Amino acid sequence: MTEQRTTGIVGAGIVGLAIGREIVKRRPGTRVVVVEKEDRVAAHQTGHNSGVVHAGIYYAPGSLKARLCARGAAMLREYCAEHGLPYEECGKLVVAVASEEMARLDELEVRARANGVPGLRRLGPDEIRDIEPYATGLAALHSPRTAITDYTMIARSFADEIVAAGGEVRLSFPVTRIARGGGALELVSGDGAVTVHELIICAGVQGDLVSRLAGDVAEPRIVPFRGEYLRVSAEKAPMVRGLIYPVPDPRYPFLGVHFTRRVSGAVEVGPNALLAPAREGYARSDISPRDLWHTATWPGTWRMAFHHWRTAIREMRGSLSKRAYMKDARRYVPEIGAHDVVRAGFGIRAQALDRDGSLVDDFRVHRLGKITAVRNAPSPAATSCMAIAEHVLDIVEGEKSAPHRA
Numbered sequence: 001m002t003e004q005r006t007t008g009i010v011g012a013g014i015v016g017l018a019i020g021r022e023i024v025k026r027r028p029g030t031r032v033v034v035v036e037k038e039d040r041v042a043a044h045q046t047g048h049n050s051g052v053v054h055a056g057i058y059y060a061p062g063s064l065k066a067r068l069c070a071r072g073a074a075m076l077r078e079y080c081a082e083h084g085l086p087y088e089e090c091g092k093l094v095v096a097v098a099s100e101e102m103a104r105l106d107e108l109e110v111r112a113r114a115n116g117v118p119g120l121r122r123l124g125p126d127e128i129r130d131i132e133p134y135a136t137g138l139a140a141l142h143s144p145r146t147a148i149t150d151y152t153m154i155a156r157s158f159a160d161e162i163v164a165a166g167g168e169v170r171l172s173f174p175v176t177r178i179a180r181g182g183g184a185l186e187l188v189s190g191d192g193a194v195t196v197h198e199l200i201i202c203a204g205v206q207g208d209l210v211s212r213l214a215g216d217v218a219e220p221r222i223v224p225f226r227g228e229y230l231r232v233s234a235e236k237a238p239m240v241r242g243l244i245y246p247v248p249d250p251r252y253p254f255l256g257v258h259f260t261r262r263v264s265g266a267v268e269v270g271p272n273a274l275l276a277p278a279r280e281g282y283a284r285s286d287i288s289p290r291d292l293w294h295t296a297t298w299p300g301t302w303r304m305a306f307h308h309w310r311t312a313i314r315e316m317r318g319s320l321s322k323r324a325y326m327k328d329a330r331r332y333v334p335e336i337g338a339h340d341v342v343r344a345g346f347g348i349r350a351q352a353l354d355r356d357g358s359l360v361d362d363f364r365v366h367r368l369g370k371i372t373a374v375r376n377a378p379s380p381a382a383t384s385c386m387a388i389a390e391h392v393l394d395i396v397e398g399e400k401s402a403p404h405r406a
Helices: 014-026 064-083 099-114 125-131 151-164 204-213 289-296 299-320 322-329 381-396
Strands: 006-010 031-035 092-096 121-123 139-143 147-149 168-170 177-181 184-189 192-196 198-201 221-232 243-246 258-261 267-270 341-353 364-368 371-376
Touching (some): 006 014, 006 192, 014 031, 014 151, 014 381, 031 192, 064 147, 064 151, 064 381, 092 099, 092 125, 121 125, 125 139, 147 151, 177 204, 184 198, 198 204, 198 381, 204 221, 204 341, 204 371, 221 299, 299 341, 341 371, 364 381, 371 381
Parallel strands (some): 006 198, 031 168
Antiparallel strands (some): 121 139, 177 184, 221 267, 221 341, 243 258, 258 267, 364 371
């Protein structure tokens, strides 16, 4: 009798679980074991994001982000319909509020049309108010198919499918060592171990550290950014019907403070983007000396800081003052001010940073023999998760190439 092959996955966020689900669908008979250091799935980026299903407005045409976002959004829409999960196409406005933003809006429209964003329209001031009566601006792009969902619920559903297919999602299992030998790999955690025949690392904000355990290179390093949200009062929340975003600065990978409706009906403002003193720091007081050391000793950190220090000062000002935070937000919805919001949750973005200070924008996957490491999966990774799973499995099976590191 031949031994059943086991594929291990490190990380029970939405990308790791989507890959596990893809394996059990594509390779019947393969056992999947997902290991996760927390006591629940979707504990970090998946469980702290905005819930937006992106339509592909922002991404460079032809990039992995552009291709996988379009396919992933369509797959996610179908999956939620089949499984009775929340999925609401509330639409998004990307609004220019100053004349100097109009050229950037033009460029964004060209990019969005190249990416085939469904139903995209260019709007003037009156048309903006037809979509969002309390919003204001000179012009906007309207993406009616941009949606909102609950990614934690989707991740749990993926986990259930893995288990139903005979796999396992092993929680409270932090991987401390990855050993090779005898044609297999051993994932060691405390006094326990799991033996697998191939391994896929999807460890998110810890991705570079876990990949190093597997012998991968140091670059890119994860530098954590904390995003802070404000919640709009119940009285003012109906003033925002969907999603209202600024025109992004192409020099920076973050989209800027925006209004987001949740599937619960709540409306949030944010997030900002601050260099975080802890990779898993969801409170202002969370500080990790080890994480600070990893950030401070990476040459790319200082090169990035040199180029973006003005933005850092602006983001810090907004973090310290609700009034300053909402000053920018009120340019889009003037009737919602600092007295209409309360501080809400935090999120952490696992931003990959190259040694030269470049903020890694696209998805990045490394191959190390029997080990595949997802080294960068930023937004729209949640939107794209099912398409990313297809892409990673194609790499594992040799149908697509990725950089070989060992």
